Amino acid sequence: MEQSLKYLREILAAHVDRDVLGRTIYERLSTYEYETEEAFVEDLTTKESHYLNAILTEAIDYSNQEQDKERARQLSDIYEVLFI
Numbered sequence: 001m002e003q004s005l006k007y008l009r010e011i012l013a014a015h016v017d018r019d020v021l022g023r024t025i026y027e028r029l030s031t032y033e034y035e036t037e038e039a040f041v042e043d044l045t046t047k048e049s050h051y052l053n054a055i056l057t058e059a060i061d062y063s064n065q066e067q068d069k070e071r072a073r074q075l076s077d078i079y080e081v082l083f084i
Contacts (some may be wrong), residue, residue, distance in 0.1 A: 004074035006030060008052075009060045011075075021051045037081045049082055054072055056082070 009029040015022025025048055034040040044052070056079045063072035 001031075001033055002035075002037060005034055005040055007059075007071055007074050008056075008078055011055060015055065018076060021048060024048070025052065029049070029065050037078050041078070041081045044082075053079070 009026060012022050012026035012029065016026050017023075025044075028043065029040070032043075034043070056075055060072050060075045060076070060079065063069075063075060
């Protein structure tokens with residue numbers, strides 16, 4: 001699994017108790033071994049894509065505030081694939 005997807009799974013872990021979509025996406029990332037970001041994104045519903053849009057925006061902003069440039073870059077990679 002790509003590092004970017006591992007970061008995403010880590011972020012989603014904080015959402016599994018709060019909402020069903022977060023739990024669903026987290027479980028999918030934990031169950032399937034996606035080799036690429038593109039393969040993962042292709043498996044998402046429109047609703048899940050919109051959900052990740054919000055989650056990733058917040059996570060990227062937070063990573064930038066914490067000056068974790070690598071994490072911000074990895075998460076930005078997924079964000080870009082969502083909207084290509």
